[in-house]
Amino acid sequence: MDQSDRPNEREREAALPNKSAVPISLVTIKAACSQCSLHELCISEGLSKEELAKLDSLVGARRKLKRQQNLYRAGDPFEALYAIRSGFFKTDVLLEDGRDQVTGFQMAGEILGMDGIGTEVHSCNAVALEDSEVCVIPFAQLEQLSREIQALQHNFHKVMSRELVRDQSLMMLLGTMRAEERLAAFLLNMSQRFTTRGYSPAEFHLRMTREEIGSYLGLKLETVSRAFSRFQEEGLIAVQQKHIRIIDGAGLKRLLNARPR
Amino acid sequence: MDQSDRPNEREREAALPNKSAVPISLVTIKAACSQCSLHELCISEGLSKEELAKLDSLVGARRKLKRQQNLYRAGDPFEALYAIRSGFFKTDVLLEDGRDQVTGFQMAGEILGMDGIGTEVHSCNAVALEDSEVCVIPFAQLEQLSREIQALQHNFHKVMSRELVRDQSLMMLLGTMRAEERLAAFLLNMSQRFTTRGYSPAEFHLRMTREEIGSYLGLKLETVSRAFSRFQEEGLIAVQQKHIRIIDGAGLKRLLNARPR
């Protein structure tokens, strides 16, 4: 695989995507969008120097989370959005009867917490799936600043809208696809998002369990496991626990499109 | 049923929710949020007189759609949001292989088109399920005005966020519920939304086919039909084609919560 010039997913931890040379670990504790290597993925995208400076002064401290720690829980009062600086999260919703559903997996550069805007209360749980760090963006101040900075306002609207579109795809997946199609779509989506962040499109480490994947895809963990095994038998991927190598990406894509039923 | 003091869903057509006395048919063709009976449900909620006036001047003409007409299609350039003034819509997404999925049903007071903000292109189709009318809200101008009017900005953000939360519930439904639970959830949701608009919570007319309901709920039309029949046998509802009367709403709710698996 084309691993040579890309950081290995396995040991990357807080390492940077290769599009920047600034190591995160040396950056000050206070968030600084102006210096952030992710800012092309984030709401700071396309802002001028002065605008970035204003955003810097808005964005509060960073917050570190250990694996399995909650960033927020359903029912928590909503105060801020969170930009993921490093790490990996899941969001999930709990039903009274104990059933739950993972509604998304989020990685560096993505925004968490928008579910709380409408009701002032978070509607889902956000949990770190590995040690992670987020920038805290107090929402009232974000609204205020985005009244001053058109580009910021528009970026924010775009992020929310893209989230709506993402949800549409997931509904499509949950409503119309069979187990193997769902998993293929999931793997391709992961691959694509890792690629955007400068990692290998073909080899990555899943941070979530089979059960979490299953919950996200509306399947049982056994079905997920079987589908992985099947893909492996067919030479589409190599699986070793949470380590995935995509051997035949085109084959996975074919699984998605060639299902007339 | 508590029909006496509420308009009958069957014949209401363009009639108003009973919270207002202004008949729509007499209102000028140009949209006027300041006079709109729905404005408590819409982005104009809570604005002052002067702010409403500004919004009026922004909101473009209204647009009438006949049943089955598209408001927009996937791929259309995004220019405006649409506030539903009267009528009933569905949104759906098409896959290359012909499969499609209804992603939502929208009624008066709700906003359509937000899927297009992120990419400047609509990602789904919006189709009128009955003769309908929408207010056209040019988006660039909405952004501009919401930089001036804090309440407008916040309303808009709330609407988008609530849409995200709605999508979460649908994912939950598609990912974890069985056929009858899905349909019960659907009926209760419809009932609740009709209620908000001043109609009977217990009796309403569905504008969509069994197939569209099925597509929305991730089920086949036969399964939807069978579930309706089952509910009727059990005395939960009375169905006659598209006309639904909820007899035992509590029973429907029980179906939702009491399923430990």
Place this chain on the structure above:
DNA sequence: ATATCGTATTGACATGGATCAAAGCGACAG
């Protein structure tokens, strides 16, 4: 090394919903 614990794999079987097929019903045109 060995024990333990969470996670993953695999097999055997059960079942809910899909599929296929045939009527039934209501609205509308002629």
Place this chain on the structure above:
DNA sequence: CTGTCGCTTTGATCCATGTCAATACGATAT
């Protein structure tokens, strides 16, 4: 009134995925 068309209902069967259970694997601790 009669025929047509789209939609809905209902029945018979099939199959993908869920369920239950056993085993395996890998990391960590002892």
